[in-house]
Amino acid sequence: MTLSKGQWYPGSMAKAVNILSQDLKIIDLVVELLDARIPTSSRNPAFKRLLEGKKHLLLLHKADRAEEAVTGRWLDYFKDMGQEAMSFSVHNKRYLRQLLQYLKSQEHNLRPTRIKRPLRMMFVGIPNVGKSTIINYFVHKSVARTGNRPGITKGRQWIRITPGLELLDTPGILWPKITEASTWPLAAVGAMPPGRLDQQGIALWLLEIFMAKDKEESLVRRYGGLKADTPENMLKQIGETLGCLQSAGQVDLERASALVLRDFQAGLLGEITLEEPPA
Ligand SMILES: Nc1nc2c(ncn2[C@@H]2O[C@H](COP(=O)(O)OP(=O)(O)O)[C@@H](O)[C@H]2O)c(=O)[nH]1
Ligand SMILES: [Mg+2]
Structure with a gap:
């Protein structure tokens, strides 16, 4: 992007x-x-x-x-x-x-x-x-x-x-330097206006980091039991738990994503660092 x-x-x-x-x-x-x-x-x-x-x-x-x-x-x-x-x-x-x-x-x-x-x-x-x-x-x-x-x-x-x-x-x-690598990190912490962002992409990226860091506990504390093997399934389960459903009974992933981002920005998902220092 x-x-x-x-x-x-x-x-x-x-x-x-x-x-x-x-x-x-x-x-x-x-x-x-x-x-x-x-x-x-x-x-x-x-x-x-x-x-x-x-x-x-x-x-x-x-x-x-x-x-x-x-x-x-x-x-x-x-x-x-x-x-x-x-x-x-x-x-x-x-x-x-x-x-x-x-x-x-x-x-x-x-x-x-x-x-x-x-x-x-x-x-x-x-x-x-x-x-x-x-x-x-x-x-x-x-x-x-x-x-x-x-x-x-x-x-x-x-x-x-x-x-x-x-x-x-x-x-x-100064505005941040927006590169392909910095867009989602900046968006996740709320340092970019949310309007035209791909909320689902950002939420999935965040959930992937929680999983990679074995920090699912922080998500469970907020959203209850989660048994997901992929960020996609996790987002779906969170959406079900939060009642983000479309008329056909499908999970509204956009709304679930927005809620995950809101919770993250409100500090409700515990402490997590999204970028490590260069090795
Ligand atoms: N968690 C946390 N939030 C902070 C801290 N300092 C500021 N904030 C929040 O960060 C947001 C942006 O702060 P603001 O001072 O308006 O940022 P500015 O645009 O750089 O002037 C606000 O919601 C603040 O409450 C902090 O030490 N910890
Ligand atoms: Mg200011």
Whole structure:
């Protein structure tokens, strides 16, 4: 499946890159959010180029939805690549403490010695990866907000997190790079508008991963006893259990697929990581 980004996202990628490059001029530290369930597909490779020369932390966000052991392997992978990375979830205070600790340590490492001003940071990532949620957390925590100042676009604010650290209240957004391999992972986690997607294809792909990972237990917990040998049969059984029937008594696989995806996105199917680090 090859698709132009314009079919999925408003605005052009070139414009998004342009806005981000402007913002980056006044930023010292960039925190790039990835979805811990799909670290490969949720990363736009263009960020890497744009962030060259900047202090750059990767956050494997929504770690509460991913398998902890696999997230650990991803962190090892990034460490081997010389890229700083941490796991994160807004639902776990431990992660919040770790991130704050990291940011405070950077305040001292990075603060320019000659020009005394706070360290300036921003969050970047693809749509729906959790940027607003994490910024809102800091907005509520913040000790002060400072309005328009030279170097900052009208309508934007710096959120003072600590005396030496300010956060831009507007995230940097790039659309994901949509390839054949990334379409279903992005769709599964809800990072693509669902409208024209092949829901059945995505649901079957998801069920196949649950089966390959021996995680049928999570499905049974939600849908009751399942005795299926293939993703197709599993989807059919789930449809029967949920009463997704067409008039002729056939299972409505489209509706069953939509419900499986909804449950997965609502976190009702347990923790699962859909992409492993490269071997
Ligand atoms: N499970 C989980 N969901 C999260 C977390 N952070 C954000 N979300 C959810 O992810 C969705 C998208 O978040 P949002 O902040 O709007 O993403 P943005 O488009 O990057 O600004 C929302 O439904 C959030 O509730 C997290 O740590 N764990
Ligand atoms: Mg947002």
